[in-house]
Amino acid sequence: MADAKDLMARYCDGDASAFRELYAQVAPRLLGYLVKMARSRAVADDLLQQTFMKVHRARAAYVRGADPVPWIYSIAHRTFLDEARRVKRAVVRVAETDDLPEQQADLHGEAADRRDEPRADPELVKATLDALAELPAQQREAVVLTKLDGKSVAEAAEIAGTTVGAMKVRAHRGYEALRKLLGRTAAAPPPPAKAAGGKS
Amino acid sequence: MSETGLPAMPLPSPSGLSAELEAELGKLAPVQTRRPLRQLAILVAVSLIYGASLLFFLTMRKDMDELPMYWLAAVAVGWLFGFLVPCYFALVPRKGTMTPRLRLAGVAVVVASIFFVSLGLIVHPMSPTLSQNYGWERFGRGHTCLELGLASALVPVVVGAIFLRGALPVGSRWVAAALGAGGGCMGGLVLHLHCNIADGFHVGLIHGGVVVVSALLSAAIVPRATEPR
16 A cells, blocks of 8 residues: 555656546545544534545645645544534534444455454444533544544644644543443432432 | 554445536646745745835835844844745745645744734834834824735735645645744835834834734635635
């Protein structure tokens, strides 16, 4: 698989197939990030297209030899924030389970690009996405980038346009809040007898 | 489960490219990519030529011969340094990355603003005959220096904004402020070599204030050009 730097350089030289290859490489990860941020597949799809259109218009800003992926993530991040502001809501609300990310599955029902990974419990995935939606946007972004997308703190800070220290704090707070929320979800609903006993 | 204890999320499959993007790709042409160091060199050269032209038309300060040469030279080098450093952080990213050094750009803005205001307030030698002393009473009359300083800052800021067009999805305000502070220092240099009003209030708050005002104006306006659309 070609390097994102080479693909971006070839694309800037006028090679459209390099752009398609770059899209194929980056778009799934980026869409995953946007779905977790926006909690809507439809919104995330739209943001993804907007992101790549912005990348296309701003391709002359590319610095040869640089990794374009953090920059593309930053554009996606900014596009998400602008969209969230545009609809005057910090969190874009979504419908129910229909909006869980779609995935290409093989005959065994496993995602095409995650066949080697252990399958996630769908209930746990949904609970995590629900809990993520309750976090403030900055903490959600920090958790998604550092804990779910596997980016380093430095990469996440570059994407969000903040300092490494601030990103560490956001990720830590977000992760702690997420753990509490998931713990609460796992504990609920409390047994009626125990709840009644607690009041007496 | 991932290492963090959170579930591994399935990667969604993106849809194909939009019709609009396909149409754009159909007419794809090569573009000249950004070369930060070259852009910095152009920005510095154009700004210095512009500053020198302004000085040529405005004339050098009348009290120059009566002021200590070491002070004139040291402060001029200081202004020049104040022009170069924020512009460098605003334009040149770390190797292997595309985003300029936002944190350092921010630090450069704050340091330049505080340093040049303080320096002007504290150190401001006057010639006994040719320097003017406006003092606090006539402080307001120094507004033409502010205007001249901002006019000098215009070229570095505009050139920097053109070079960074569409390049900054995040952190554009800090980068814009750094361009503004750099331009403000260019303005400060022009004023240092032109203006013979030498009291501390004028030199500190007007000449040094150009850095602050220019950074603020730039941070308010320039991101419209530097954010991808």
